[in-house]
Every structure is written in structure tokens, then in C-alpha cells.
Amino acid sequence: MNYSISEILSYTFMQRALIVGIPVALCSALLGVSLILKRYSMIGDGLSHVGFGALALAAALNLAPLKVAIPVVIAAAFLLLRISENSKINGDGAIAIVSSSALAVGIVVTSITGGLNTDLYSYLFGSILALSHEDVILSLVLCAVVLLLYIFFYSKIFSVTFDENFSLATGTNAKAYNMVISLLTALTVVLGMQIMGTLLISSLIIFPGLTAMRVFKSFKSVVISAAVQSVFCVAVGLFVSFYAETATGATVVCINLFCFIMFSIIGFLRTVGFSKSK
Amino acid sequence: MAILKCDDVTMSYEGVNVFEHLSFSLNKGDYLCILGENGSGKSTLMKGLLGLLKPTGGKIEYSDGLHQKEIGYLPQQSAIQRDFPASVYEVVLSGTLNSRGMKPFFGKNEKKLAEKNLERLSISHLKKKCYRELSGGQQQRVLLARALCATKTLLLLDEPVTGLDPVVSAEFYELISDLNKNDNITVIMVSHDVRESVKNASHILHIENKTCYYGTVNEYLLSSVSNQFIGSNI
Structure with missing residues (x-):
């Protein structure tokens, strides 16, 4: 119980968890703000379930897990986006069907080929022990790509998120930006799944943005606050789970929940104070 | 003509x-x-x-x-916008995107244009306010200012x-x-x-x-x- 921070940081698995966790937290918070505002929150959840199905299939066929999961999840991201954009199909219902089917297929495949092994178990609930050197490099590259694209296209992302028709009418290719956002979300979900687990990764996308919106009122401040708070929660969650020997993903979600409640209280007190001073 | x-x-x-x-x-x-x-x-x-x-x-x-890109459009309000966290200035400034081309950031000209249209519709004092907290009439003025940024x-x-x-x-x-x-x-x-x-x-x-x-x-x-x-x- 009496580890110092430098001792904790000397463990390779903790180093890897931080190097993967922080970039993933940053990316998911940035993308999350747009996804929430466009009412696409469920896409993250759907993608992680598809990711699980792909991993189970990869394990059964003895293929490298990420090499199967990444293309499958990207394909699913485009499919889910199309479903959400198409008003003729009930978007919510369609996403639920895709995600639960993928999860079911994954579980059936694993039970045929010999039951849940440790790898798949850790993908369901998350484990920082499963991270490889490859994951570390991949998540650093992903983070750099997401950050660059986000900063470069920040004002267009704002415009597309706020009012898709206006940006289409004034010559911004909104469909292309939606594609880029879902592509990056797919990559973030696959990488984040390993720490957070299939069942909890969507919280990493949804929580920071929603929490920031309790208090902050301009787009820029919401984005910055979500990013900072997401990184903070993942870092604190990793250390707490080490000390308390709790499951990492679940600990991170609990800390996110705590932040959400705190921000909600601050937001509530502000509106009360605001109406009094009026 | x-x-x-x-x-x-x-x-x-x-x-x-x-x-x-x-x-x-x-x-x-x-x-x-x-x-x-x-x-x-x-x-x-x-x-x-x-x-x-x-x-x-x-x-x-x-x-x-x-050019078709240079039309100032004031759409019907969508449900999404009603709880969107954005300042008035952010919304109005986004109207200048079509004249900005491929430049990644807003320059002086775009910011001036946004300021000018805020003033023209007498909503300069709302610049830092949150869009969703405005009255319906004020919101329409903000969207009109944005449309005016997109067109002459x-x-x-x-x-x-x-x-x-x-x-x-x-x-x-x-x-x-x-x-x-x-x-x-x-x-x-x-x-x-x-x-x-x-x-x-x-x-x-x-x-x-x-x-x-x-x-x-x-x-x-x-x-x-x-x-x-x-x-x-x-």
C-alpha cells in the first residue's frame, strides 16, 4: 500500500497505461463534445460492442486483435453514421440492434471455440495489463492526428456541429467532417476499449463533454474544460485503481461520475445565484 | 440584371x-x-x-x-441549437467561414466583419452571452448577423x-x-x-x-x- 509515485511509475504496465490512457482520454473528450451535441452519443457505445465482436472473431481465427478490430469498427462507424443521418430508419433502434448483435456474435464465437479466455475477458471489462508496445505507439500517433485535425478544423467542426444546413449552404462539406469525426471516434474507441473495457468506453466519450456543459457556456470553454477534466480523471483513476486494487475502467468512470456531480452542483448554484441577483 | x-x-x-x-x-x-x-x-x-x-x-x-456559397441563410431553429453551448460571438463568427477558404484560423477581416454585423443589428452587448440563454427574438438577430457575415x-x-x-x-x-x-x-x-x-x-x-x-x-x-x-x- 505504501508505494511512492515514482515507484508506481517504474512499472512498465503503469507507464504504458498512462501513455495510452492520457491521449485516448484527450481524443475521446474532444470528439465527445461534437458527438453529444449532434445526438450521436450512442454511436460510441455501439462501436465498442462491434469492437468486442471483432476481437472475439480475431481470437477465434488466431489473428492479431487490433488488425481485425480497427477496420471492422471503422466500417461500423460509417454504417452507424449513415443510419443516424437517415431519418427513415429509427436511428436509436438500429444502433441498438447493431451493437447487441455484434456482442452476441462475439460471445457465441468464443463459446464455440472454448469459452472466454483472459484476453477477451479483459476486453469486456478492461485491463491495463494487456497493453502492448504496439498499442503505445498507435495511441500516440492517433492522439497527434486527432489533435492536429481538431485544431486545424476547429471552426469548421463548430459550424458543422451547430448548424449542419447552414454550413452545407455556405460551402462547407459537412458530410466529410461527419465522416472524419466518426473515423477518429472508431480509432479512439478501439484503443480505449483495452483500458476501459467494451462496456465502459462510451462513458469516456460522453462524460467529459456533458460535465463541462453543466458549467461552461461557450463552445471553446466546453471543449477545453472537457479535455482537461478527461485527462485528469483517467490519470487519477489509474493511480486510485493501483492503490485501492480496483478495476481500472470502473474506477475511471466513478471519478468521472464524481466530477459530473460536482459540476452539476456548481452549475445549479450558479443559476440560483444568477436568478437572485437579477 | x-x-x-x-x-x-x-x-x-x-x-x-x-x-x-x-x-x-x-x-x-x-x-x-x-x-x-x-x-x-x-x-x-x-x-x-x-x-x-x-x-x-x-x-x-x-x-x-x-456564387451559391455566398448566400446568407437563416434556417428554422433546430432542436439541437436550443441547448448548444456557444457564445453569441462564436455563432456570428462562424458565418464568415465561406470567405475564409482553406485558412485554418479566423483572421482580422473575419473578426471585423463579425463585429460590424453585431453592431449593425444592435446586439454588440450580447457578444459574450450564451446563445441558448437569449430570448427568441435575440436568437433570431444572432442568426441574422451570422447570415449577414456570409453574404453581401x-x-x-x-x-x-x-x-x-x-x-x-x-x-x-x-x-x-x-x-x-x-x-x-x-x-x-x-x-x-x-x-x-x-x-x-x-x-x-x-x-x-x-x-x-x-x-x-x-x-x-x-x-x-x-x-x-x-x-x-x-
Whole structure:
């Protein structure tokens, strides 16, 4: 119980968890703000379930897990986006069907080929022990790509998120930006799944943005606050789970929940104070 | 000289023609109101003019130096915008995106343009306010400022006074007339309000049962289309 921070940081698995966790937290918070505002929150959840199905299939066929999961999840991201954009199909219902089917297929495949092994178990609930050197490099590259694209296209992302028709009418290719956002979300979900687990990764996308919106009122401040708070929660969650020997993903979600409640209280007190001073 | 020309345009929605063989042309400084019952195809025409939907027949052309990207559009408010965290300045500034091209950040010119339009609509004091906390009338002014950032020549407004109270609506109509007369901005407005349309507009386009009537306000008032429509509306 009496580890110092430098001792904790000397463990390779903790180093890897931080190097993967922080970039993933940053990316998911940035993308999350747009996804929430466009009412696409469920896409993250759907993608992680598809990711699980792909991993189970990869394990059964003895293929490298990420090499199967990444293309499958990207394909699913485009499919889910199309479903959400198409008003003729009930978007919510369609996403639920895709995600639960993928999860079911994954579980059936694993039970045929010999039951849940440790790898798949850790993908369901998350484990920082499963991270490889490859994951570390991949998540650093992903983070750099997401950050660059986000900063470069920040004002267009704002415009597309706020009012898709206006940006289409004034010559911004909104469909292309939606594609880029879902592509990056797919990559973030696959990488984040390993720490957070299939069942909890969507919280990493949804929580920071929603929490920031309790208090902050301009787009820029919401984005910055979500990013900072997401990184903070993942870092604190990793250390707490080490000390308390709790499951990492679940600990991170609990800390996110705590932040959400705190921000909600601050937001509530502000509106009360605001109406009094009026 | 015409800045917008519709030549024998037919448009359809989900495979059904909503109106057929629409032809008209608009000169700089005109104020056109598009009237018609719900579902008559007003919004479909709007989408056609904005290039969001392709006509199934005929041509929609912009000329005299006006590019389709340079239309100032004021859409109907969507549900998403009602709880969107954005400051007034962020919203107005996003209207300048079409003139910015591939540059990744807003420059001095864009910021000046946004400031100018905030002032023009007398909402400078709201600049840092949160968009969703404004009143309906203030929100429409913000969206109008954004539209003005996107255009110097043509404003397209889709039922802009829906949900506003009569006093605020009247102010808004006055504002549009003012922009039309003093800044020589061409206006196309989809509207429900026949009386206000007849009072402010120079031309009327009436869509009903797939056919379209187009003419100046005086011609419209003498036509049989208006008699039926106004008769049933008052």
C-alpha cells in the first residue's frame, strides 16, 4: 500500500497505461463534445460492442486483435453514421440492434471455440495489463492526428456541429467532417476499449463533454474544460485503481461520475445565484 | 440584371413532385416572399436554392458575380441549437467561414466583419452571452448577423418569425426591410404571414397544388390565387 509515485511509475504496465490512457482520454473528450451535441452519443457505445465482436472473431481465427478490430469498427462507424443521418430508419433502434448483435456474435464465437479466455475477458471489462508496445505507439500517433485535425478544423467542426444546413449552404462539406469525426471516434474507441473495457468506453466519450456543459457556456470553454477534466480523471483513476486494487475502467468512470456531480452542483448554484441577483 | 434565375424547375421530395415548371428571375434589390400552405414545397424550394437538394428538372442559376456559397441563410431553429453551448460571438463568427477558404484560423477581416454585423443589428452587448440563454427574438438577430457575415448580396430566410411575439416579429420585419432598402440586399423569405408579406415584399411567389404563381405584389393582389388564399386566411 505504501508505494511512492515514482515507484508506481517504474512499472512498465503503469507507464504504458498512462501513455495510452492520457491521449485516448484527450481524443475521446474532444470528439465527445461534437458527438453529444449532434445526438450521436450512442454511436460510441455501439462501436465498442462491434469492437468486442471483432476481437472475439480475431481470437477465434488466431489473428492479431487490433488488425481485425480497427477496420471492422471503422466500417461500423460509417454504417452507424449513415443510419443516424437517415431519418427513415429509427436511428436509436438500429444502433441498438447493431451493437447487441455484434456482442452476441462475439460471445457465441468464443463459446464455440472454448469459452472466454483472459484476453477477451479483459476486453469486456478492461485491463491495463494487456497493453502492448504496439498499442503505445498507435495511441500516440492517433492522439497527434486527432489533435492536429481538431485544431486545424476547429471552426469548421463548430459550424458543422451547430448548424449542419447552414454550413452545407455556405460551402462547407459537412458530410466529410461527419465522416472524419466518426473515423477518429472508431480509432479512439478501439484503443480505449483495452483500458476501459467494451462496456465502459462510451462513458469516456460522453462524460467529459456533458460535465463541462453543466458549467461552461461557450463552445471553446466546453471543449477545453472537457479535455482537461478527461485527462485528469483517467490519470487519477489509474493511480486510485493501483492503490485501492480496483478495476481500472470502473474506477475511471466513478471519478468521472464524481466530477459530473460536482459540476452539476456548481452549475445549479450558479443559476440560483444568477436568478437572485437579477 | 438578374442575380438568380429559375428555369422550368421541378423538384421532388421522396420521389413525389412537390411543384412543377417553376420559372422566375430575381434582380438585385428585390424582396421576394414565398407563400403557400404547409407541405406545398416552400422548404423544398429553399433547399434547392441553397444547393442542398438537386432539382429533378430545369435549372437554378446564380449570376452577376453571386456564387451559391455566398448566400446568407437563416434556417428554422433546430432542436439541437436550443441547448448548444456557444457564445453569441462564436455563432456570428462562424458565418464568415465561406470567405475564409482553406485558412485554418479566423483572421482580422473575419473578426471585423463579425463585429460590424453585431453592431449593425444592435446586439454588440450580447457578444459574450450564451446563445441558448437569449430570448427568441435575440436568437433570431444572432442568426441574422451570422447570415449577414456570409453574404453581401442575398439573404434567404426560412419562416424567421415563427414563435416570436407580435411586437418582436414587427421589429424583425422592419429590420429586414431596412437591410433590403438601405443596404440593397436581395431578400427571399419563406413566410406564412400573407399580410406582412404583401406589405413588405416587392414580389410574391405562391406555390399551391404543384403549380406556382409568380408576380409583383400588385399583380398578385389582383390575381385569383391571392383572393382564394387571403380569403381563406383572414
